[in-house]
Amino acid sequence: MTQTREYGRRVQQTPPDYSLCAGCNSCEVICCLVHGGAVSPSRRRLTVRRDIRTMMHTVYSCQHCADHPCYDKCPKKGTAMKLTPDGVAYIDESECIGCGLCHKACVFDPPRINYVKSAPKETRRARKCDMCFERPEGPACVQWCPVRCLFVE
Amino acid sequence: MYGYVGKIARIDLTDGTVTEVPTSKYVPENIGGRGVCNRIFWDESRPGVGAFDPESILIYMTGPTTGTGIPTGGRSVFTGISPNSFPEQYAWSGIGGMVGAELKFAGWDGFIITGRAEKRTYVCIEDGRIELRDASELWGLLVHPCQRKLEELHGEGVQSMVIGPAGENLMRNASITTSNDNVAAKSGFGAVFGSKNLKAIAIRGTGDVRPHDIEKLFELRLKMGNPYMRPSPLRREMTHGMDGNEIPVEGGWLRGQVACSHGCNQHCNRLMVDMKSAFGDGRINQVEKCVGIFAYGFQEDCSWTPIQNYETERNHFLACKMLSREEPAPDKDDPHFEALFTPVRGDITNYWKPDFDKGSVMMDMCNEYGIDKWDVIVWFMTWLSMAKKEGLLDDIDFGMEVDVESEEFVKYFLDMITYRRGKYGPIFAEGMARAVRALGKEKYGDTIYRGRYSQMTGERIDVPVSLETAWGQSYHWQGRGFEATINKPGWIATSLELMNSTRDAQTVAHHHEKYENYLEYKDDPCHSPLLVESIALDENKAEIKDSVTCCDWQSPDLYWPEMEAEMYTAATGIPMTAELLDEAAERSRLLFRAILIRDFGRDRAMEVNAIFPTMLYPDPLGQTVEWDEWNDLVDIYYERRGYAAATGWPTRATYEQYRLGDVADALERIGKTPE
Ligand code: SF4
Ligand code: SF4
Numbered sequence: 001m002t003q004t005r006e007y008g009r010r011v012q013q014t015p016p017d018y019s020l021c022a023g024c025n026s027c028e029v030i031c032c033l034v035h036g037g038a039v040s041p042s043r044r045r046l047t048v049r050r051d052i053r054t055m056m057h058t059v060y061s062c063q064h065c066a067d068h069p070c071y072d073k074c075p076k077k078g079t080a081m082k083l084t085p086d087g088v089a090y091i092d093e094s095e096c097i098g099c100g101l102c103h104k105a106c107v108f109d110p111p112r113i114n115y116v117k118s119a120p121k122e123t124r125r126a127r128k129c130d131m132c133f134e135r136p137e138g139p140a141c142v143q144w145c146p147v148r149c150l151f152v153e
Numbered sequence: 154m155y156g157y158v159g160k161i162a163r164i165d166l167t168d169g170t171v172t173e174v175p176t177s178k179y180v181p182e183n184i185g186g187r188g189v190c191n192r193i194f195w196d197e198s199r200p201g202v203g204a205f206d207p208e209s210i211l212i213y214m215t216g217p218t219t220g221t222g223i224p225t226g227g228r229s230v231f232t233g234i235s236p237n238s239f240p241e242q243y244a245w246s247g248i249g250g251m252v253g254a255e256l257k258f259a260g261w262d263g264f265i266i267t268g269r270a271e272k273r274t275y276v277c278i279e280d281g282r283i284e285l286r287d288a289s290e291l292w293g294l295l296v297h298p299c300q301r302k303l304e305e306l307h308g309e310g311v312q313s314m315v316i317g318p319a320g321e322n323l324m325r326n327a328s329i330t331t332s333n334d335n336v337a338a339k340s341g342f343g344a345v346f347g348s349k350n351l352k353a354i355a356i357r358g359t360g361d362v363r364p365h366d367i368e369k370l371f372e373l374r375l376k377m378g379n380p381y382m383r384p385s386p387l388r389r390e391m392t393h394g395m396d397g398n399e400i401p402v403e404g405g406w407l408r409g410q411v412a413c414s415h416g417c418n419q420h421c422n423r424l425m426v427d428m429k430s431a432f433g434d435g436r437i438n439q440v441e442k443c444v445g446i447f448a449y450g451f452q453e454d455c456s457w458t459p460i461q462n463y464e465t466e467r468n469h470f471l472a473c474k475m476l477s478r479e480e481p482a483p484d485k486d487d488p489h490f491e492a493l494f495t496p497v498r499g500d501i502t503n504y505w506k507p508d509f510d511k512g513s514v515m516m517d518m519c520n521e522y523g524i525d526k527w528d529v530i531v532w533f534m535t536w537l538s539m540a541k542k543e544g545l546l547d548d549i550d551f552g553m554e555v556d557v558e559s560e561e562f563v564k565y566f567l568d569m570i571t572y573r574r575g576k577y578g579p580i581f582a583e584g585m586a587r588a589v590r591a592l593g594k595e596k597y598g599d600t601i602y603r604g605r606y607s608q609m610t611g612e613r614i615d616v617p618v619s620l621e622t623a624w625g626q627s628y629h630w631q632g633r634g635f636e637a638t639i640n641k642p643g644w645i646a647t648s649l650e651l652m653n654s655t656r657d658a659q660t661v662a663h664h665h666e667k668y669e670n671y672l673e674y675k676d677d678p679c680h681s682p683l684l685v686e687s688i689a690l691d692e693n694k695a696e697i698k699d700s701v702t703c704c705d706w707q708s709p710d711l712y713w714p715e716m717e718a719e720m721y722t723a724a725t726g727i728p729m730t731a732e733l734l735d736e737a738a739e740r741s742r743l744l745f746r747a748i749l750i751r752d753f754g755r756d757r758a759m760e761v762n763a764i765f766p767t768m769l770y771p772d773p774l775g776q777t778v779e780w781d782e783w784n785d786l787v788d789i790y791y792e793r794r795g796y797a798a799a800t801g802w803p804t805r806a807t808y809e810q811y812r813l814g815d816v817a818d819a820l821e822r823i824g825k826t827p828e
Contacts, residue, residue, distance in 0.1 A: 014384070016386065016387040016409065017386050017387055018384055018386055019384035019385050019386055020385055020386060020387045020409040020410070020411075020424070022385065022410060022411050022412040022417075022420035023333060023411050023412055024412035024414075024415070024416060024417045024418070024420065025251065025254075025415050025416060026222065026374075026416055026417070026418065029221075029222035029415075029416045030222065032222075033222055033364075033367050033370065033371075037363060037364075037367055038361035038362065038363045039220055039221060039222055039254075039258075039361065039362045039363075039364070039416075040258055040359065040360060040361045040362065041255075041258055041310075041358065041359050042359045042360070042361075043361070049309070049310070050251070050310070050332060052297070052300045052301070052304070052332055053297055053300075053301065053437070053438070054438045055333050055334070055411055055424055055438050055439075055440065056409075056424075056426075056438070116359045118279075118280070118359060119359055144371075144374065146378065146381070146382045146412075146417075146418050146419070146420070147382055147383075147384055147385040147410075147420065148382075148383065148384045149384065149385075
């Protein structure tokens with residue numbers, strides 16, 4: 001990750017002195033539900049990393065890099081990985097071939113593209129945050145986090 | 154299939170085989186969770202099996218809402234023969250965390266564990282694949298190091314259920330722990346894991362859970378959590394404790410609120426940050442729910458506010474809002490406002506003075522050893538305090554001077570019993586009910602403690618040094634012991650619920666009643682069909698909560714009786730009403746009772762004799778119950794349930810009414826139907 005990278009609007013977690021993540025995983029669930037109706041660790045587009053010892057949890061989501069290296073690496077870019085007019089890279093699941101190259105190209109650790117390698121080939125897809133660009137209300141995770149510890153920056 | 158994922162795993166630890174049972178064999182008839190467990194146990198167990206025998210079956214089930222995002226559906230349940238019940242009996246134990254959802258993502262609605270592994274073992278579930286693995290690297294580890302080790306072995310994010318040294322050493326009140334320090338503790342199933350050489354279950358799932366009606370799901374998320382939560386910052390608190398146990402904390406302490414289970418819309422668990430650990434110099438975070446606060450100081454019992462049990466249309470709110478201190482402002486125009494919101498102070502107990510660090514160490518030891526906190530705080534420690542003050546311990550040598558005010562002693566004692574050290578470790582590892590009998594109950598259990606005073610009357614309250622109620626459990630909202638300050642109609646109800654059960658029923662059946670009903674029977678609760686109706690409602694709702702699943706802190710809502718049915722239908726798409734769910738609850742309770750009758754000798758004499766003596770000690774107003782009064786109430790209750798008055802056994806007609814003719818046939822063959 002370079003210092004100079006620029007990011008688009010993205011979902012961020014508030015500091016705990018504003019609101020502490022309750023660790024309920026509702027954001028993951030809601031994200032799955034608004035994108036296809038099934039809840040699954042393979043389908044979420046953001047990840048709550050649970051610390052089993054401290055019980056303080058961290059939410060990781062796509063930072064929407066302005067230069068979108070994930071998009072660039074997609075062998076079907078423009079078809080499987082697409083860009084909204086605002087420059088948000090998103091995946092059209094019906095076109096995604098599940099190669100995982102976008103996941104590999106993510107500059108973050110952990111990668112912000114959810115890609116479950118062990119999933120059966122027929123259902124293996126990459127999934128990433130699309131900022132819920134089709135929802136007039138905006139990001140569903142932000143809207144439904146019970147303690148309002150997510151926001152858009 | 155919506156809601157359910159379709160199969161249950163049968164894991165035989167003796168021969169290492171795993172087979173699949175279709176969930177559809179049991180649902181929708183038995184709903185899920187505890188309802189399914191009860192059917193499986195009835196079908197597969199038999200009389201004469203002890204909790205620690207290889208034949209002892211341990212069943213774990215999720216509900217159709219688990220993993221769907223329907224609030225509180227993350228709860229799940231174990232059932233089996235409880236080593237902590239006295240005598241051993243079939244019981245259940247609820248657990249939160251992420252583990253139920255993860256199991257469903259792996260494609261399983263639950264599992265049935267049978268047999269005993271020859272070597273120390275853990276079960277690894279990765280989607281459809283279930284394997285037994287060598288647990289020699291895990292055995293002996295404390296709870297959190299064991300969870301960490303499983304993350305090392307299976308990668309971050311793996312969900313697990315583990316036991317600590319208490320379970321390994323067959324301590325009868327050992328817990329099974331999952332994330333956020335959620336435990337299945339009350340029934341001592343951690344020791345059943347230990348007896349099966351089973352240290353842990355690690356789960357990773359990548360599959361789908363599909364709720365049927367997503368629009369309805371979102372509606373439920375709004376309505377069930379109402380009013381919706383606010384931002385919840387980590388706060389520095391300058392004091393800790395409640396009522397007479399409050400103390401200033403130098404420099405303050407950091408409090409957050411965290412959720413207990415997957416997809417919940419609340420955060421009732423209090424996260425305590427940077428607390429003193431019992432192990433080494435490090436600081437730890439831990440969660441505290443209701444009983445934990447008394448580890449820190451127990452000079453005064455919990456106060457009681459009638460709104461905790463009695464509700465009006467204008468004043469009722471989710472119990473979870475109390476724990477996170479987010480109760481809505483009360484409606485003061487309610488004519489019952491004063492009566493509902495006037496708190497009653499708990500008894501002066503004089504058990505131990507507040508000590509923030511010692512309390513933290515006690516909690517940490519329970520968490521890491523995997524022991525039921527309830528038994529430690531409310532029973533072991535109160536007994537040590539009272540027995541010492543009454544001079545009963547003068548001729549007992551624990552190897553260290555008994556002093557519950559001392560952190561060193563608390564550590565020493567919990568260490569001694571967890572590892573069964575010395576002469577007394579093995580005795581107390583059997584739990585208090587069995588320990589006081591081994592020592593001599595008359596002296597060590599029944600001696601009256603002379604240090605407890607009612608703040609309502611100013612009078613001394615005669616409680617015994619061992620706070621034992623029925624079935625080897627400690628009192629809970631029963632007018633004596635812990636959370637004693639509930640009025641007589643309240644403790645009559647909770648005691649009847651315990652009588653019908655095999656363990657503390659209050660953790661999933663906190664008593665809820667409409668205040669208008671209470672006013673009808675408050676002067677003569679033992680002759681009230683209305684009170685019996687509210688008991689039946691709370692008992693049935695408990696069954697429903699553990700089956701659908703949902704949480705005791707959000708259910709029941711007396712003014713939204715369809716809530717659980719709406720949750721069920723949103724998850725499964727199967728039409729459901731409150732009446733149909735109530736019928737399923739009756740069926741589940743009948744199966745539970747049939748198991749007790751067939752395998753554990755349950756009848757009227759057994760249960761009345763188990764509960765009645767525990768109510769002869771006075772409540773904080775000096776009230777008790779008469780033998781005839783109690784039996785009148787039992788008569789009304791049995792009639793309401795369709796049990797024969799003389800035996801307490803359900804009649805054939807009752808079983809048949811709930812499509813359990815096969816159960817009636819089986820009981821009739823062994824002479825255990827009243828006809
Ligand atoms: S919904 Fe909010 S509180 Fe719950 S895990 Fe996500 S970020 Fe944390
Ligand atoms: S903004 Fe939408 S797509 Fe992105 S993580 Fe949140 S819910 Fe998922």
